Amino acid sequence: MEKIYYTIEEANLKIKYVEECVIKLMSLERAIRLLDSIEIQPRENNIEDEMMDVEFSLKYHRLNTEFYTLLGELLTKGILVRDLELGVVDFLSRHKDEEVYLCWEQGEKEIKYWHYAQDPFNSRRPISLLK
Template structure:
């Protein structure tokens, strides 16, 4: 489902989003561990059955992770980077489409950037004139 978020709306669902994203990152780490185990099994003299048992585990873990990614992105949130822990929420700033930007470890969404700027172009929401004042009042 596509949705434009105000900073207040994005911050209201952020606690739930943080939990989902942390779970996805744990699943990703588990998949990487399972993949290493699979490569180890493949390099050893083991039966085909042992290889396929491990392969099924990898496939199931990947499927579950993608279901969770689909659920999170189904809320209208973009996973920008797993490695850096970045999420973007589509928003509008004075009728311009922008991204509200959150990085893992931050307590709330406090930044935005243009569609083509990315993380390095982040600007604080609290700077006067950078966002509609009515959507900022609950952030202060």
Template sequence: MKPVTFTIEEANALLPELQEDLIKLQLLTQQFEMKFELLHQLTKQRREGTLPEGPEASDPFFELETQLEFMRMEVELAIGNFERKGVLLKMINPGLIDFPSVLNGEEILICWKQGEERAAYYHGYEDGYKARKRYPDAGLAN
């Protein structure tokens, strides 16, 4: 199957949907990190012997580990949704998304960073974000 390529117009048309998906993913990863930190603190308390034990104390580890595993699967699914749409999620926070494209016969990546109004930059596959250049006529794209 041939990889998806985008025009600058197609990239910008898809951007609102991707921004929504990105915000959901960011919230999910934030929740995951908070639960992971709680698990870390509980593990530390158990190691130090300050975690209540006995029949009346519930096992917080099972519930937290189960929640974390479910959240991990949700994160993987959300990341996979970007791939299924043909875009490259380069960074979750702040969001950085690349759209495979072709400009003047050269394969490039149209680049968007969270906070920018639209995708208006590009760089080569071997170049990174720091090497990005203004896309020709990007100010005229919808």
């Protein structure tokens, strides 16, 4: 896969799309966790119970497929979801021949921070240091 690098301006243009994706991923994750917490105990060994179990499994796997398809779509665009719970997303970028991440957190209107590729999210620095 060829890497995609973003300028600050290009990443800012993607924020609306990324925010919609993050909201969708959060919703899918909640639904998956809910289904994962449900334990179905068949009452009887009959076709109705077996069908209910199959339908439940299909729903669970469809949600997982949708979740990972969307996550993969973002990754192929050079966008990495770092922390879904906080809504932290990194855009792959370059600065002085070095890979860096432009860091966005849900609720922010534009890219305000960045960090080196090897550094964690909490070490992010103001975007003004890149200019």
